[in-house]
Amino acid sequence: MIELSSATTSSSFPSMGLVSSPPRSVCSTTNSTSSPTVVVQTRLHKFPCQEIEKLKQKYRIQHTSCFTHLQNLINKHRIPKCRECGLDEQCRICLDCSLCLCRHHAQQHSRLCSHALAIDIKRLFVHCYICGDVQYDSVFERARRKIILLQQNSSNNSPSSSTIGGICGLLNLGNTCFMNSVLQAFVHAPVLRDCFLSEKQHHCEFQDTNHTITNCIMCQLRQLYHHVHEGQQRSNEPFVPSQLLYLIWTHENHLAGFEEQDAQELLMALFNIIHSQNSNDDVDDEKTCSCIIDRFFKGALQSEITCSQCGSVSTKNDLVRDISLQLPFASSNDECFPSSSYSLENCLWRFTHSETLSNFYCDKCQMSMSANIKLTISQAPIVACFHLKRFQYVKKSRSKMRKKISAHISFPDELDLTPYMTITNFNKDHNKYCLFAVISHFGSSVETGHYMCYVKLQLQNRWFRCDDHCVCEVSAEEVFKSECYLLFYQRMSVEPTS
Numbered sequence: 001m002i003e004l005s006s007a008t009t010s011s012s013f014p015s016m017g018l019v020s021s022p023p024r025s026v027c028s029t030t031n032s033t034s035s036p037t038v039v040v041q042t043r044l045h046k047f048p049c050q051e052i053e054k055l056k057q058k059y060r061i062q063h064t065s066c067f068t069h070l071q072n073l074i075n076k077h078r079i080p081k082c083r084e085c086g087l088d089e090q091c092r093i094c095l096d097c098s099l100c101l102c103r104h105h106a107q108q109h110s111r112l113c114s115h116a117l118a119i120d121i122k123r124l125f126v127h128c129y130i131c132g133d134v135q136y137d138s139v140f141e142r143a144r145r146k147i148i149l150l151q152q153n154s155s156n157n158s159p160s161s162s163t164i165g166g167i168c169g170l171l172n173l174g175n176t177c178f179m180n181s182v183l184q185a186f187v188h189a190p191v192l193r194d195c196f197l198s199e200k201q202h203h204c205e206f207q208d209t210n211h212t213i214t215n216c217i218m219c220q221l222r223q224l225y226h227h228v229h230e231g232q233q234r235s236n237e238p239f240v241p242s243q244l245l246y247l248i249w250t251h252e253n254h255l256a257g258f259e260e261q262d263a264q265e266l267l268m269a270l271f272n273i274i275h276s277q278n279s280n281d282d283v284d285d286e287k288t289c290s291c292i293i294d295r296f297f298k299g300a301l302q303s304e305i306t307c308s309q310c311g312s313v314s315t316k317n318d319l320v321r322d323i324s325l326q327l328p329f330a331s332s333n334d335e336c337f338p339s340s341s342y343s344l345e346n347c348l349w350r351f352t353h354s355e356t357l358s359n360f361y362c363d364k365c366q367m368s369m370s371a372n373i374k375l376t377i378s379q380a381p382i383v384a385c386f387h388l389k390r391f392q393y394v395k396k397s398r399s400k401m402r403k404k405i406s407a408h409i410s411f412p413d414e415l416d417l418t419p420y421m422t423i424t425n426f427n428k429d430h431n432k433y434c435l436f437a438v439i440s441h442f443g444s445s446v447e448t449g450h451y452m453c454y455v456k457l458q459l460q461n462r463w464f465r466c467d468d469h470c471v472c473e474v475s476a477e478e479v480f481k482s483e484c485y486l487l488f489y490q491r492m493s494v495e496p497t498s
Helices: 050-059 063-076 103-113 138-154 177-187 190-196 217-233 242-251 263-278 292-296 344-351 476-481
Strands: 002-004 028-030 037-040 092-094 117-120 126-128 133-135 299-307 313-320 323-325 355-362 367-379 383-388 391-396 399-404 414-416 432-442 450-457 462-467 470-474 484-491
Touching: 050 117, 050 126, 063 138, 092 103, 177 190, 177 217, 177 242, 177 263, 177 432, 177 450, 177 462, 177 484, 190 217, 190 292, 217 242, 217 263, 242 263, 263 292, 263 484, 299 355, 323 344, 344 383, 462 476
Parallel strands: 323 383
Antiparallel strands: 002 037, 028 037, 092 117, 117 126, 126 133, 299 313, 299 367, 355 367, 383 484, 391 399, 414 432, 432 450, 432 484, 450 462, 462 470
């Protein structure tokens, strides 16, 4: 067990680039307002990894030689590509023989050659295949931080620097690209930015006078917003979201650990944490909640079921914070998805298209009948989030396998939701939206892929790719050709909110 009583400041690199992971089932905290102490179980070793110690002794690695060795490995594999399969996804370099391999072949190489250690060529974290996780070592950590700072300084005068006029990179804490992408999209929502940067102060119920770990998600997000949107006047280093990651771990245990997770699940978890900490306990009705999530992201779907026998109609409205849209499999012949023309509009049309229910119990007929069901958007949110369901379970023999649908889905810069609304002839200007963020997934599966976020500076009409701590300006063509997974639109005409 490791006892955590303090956290690093988020504006600088932590002494340890990772935070401890709470268990997936149990997390005990002591609720003290003066000096909270959080006790968590972790998979990271407090003592040095034995394999790293063996490697340092074998090659007599010290601080200077470690930096030189890592720098030479990076220069040698400046264009990372797996020696076995040629893929350039999540490449790692073996610290014993310097081979560059993808994540899958690196694990095979470790078993066959008994080479336990490899370094992530992108984030420079050391992976131990015997311990089964990212490992911290002071010598390698110092070299890693020095290389990252040198890379940033070398690009200080170029668009790829870590902080670019309201754009700031986020440090990857070990397979946390899914969280960084969601935070980037969240931070660059115009209505949320105005809300967090306003002079109106957030009244914190979790105020910690000793400046240790705080459980307030709003305080942590406010700190992130100020760093990102005012960072160009401070320093050129990325933001370290270690306290945000820890908060998510403690509230959503299923996301704890350093495995790659689903960005959409993280987004929903972030919504739930913000809502639970800021909703009015005295009000049971979700429709009257005034937290920022329900103010800006809450919408409603109306389901209308019509009995084919008597024609009676039953209607129900459900509150939603995002809309999940089905995608076609490569072998499907769905008429809603004509060949080579997959688009967001196709997905929305299919979502709101009438379908037949074969076993619907009609209260009027007092028996099971066939019926037609139709979904429409009865209340459009201020910020519309569309989740394209790329990861779907398919049956394989007796088990289910999560497979990715890699079909290209086109999406517009401006979107009109009028055709998909319950009432289509009411205030059509109220249904027009503008794209401000795209989260894309690269890779063959959720376990081995990588998330990046594209954000748009609306006033300058410029797109930026946020790849963890690396940020660079890109063309709109790259954005609209990416494998979009989450799309974020904001209503063009937004009424002032209190």
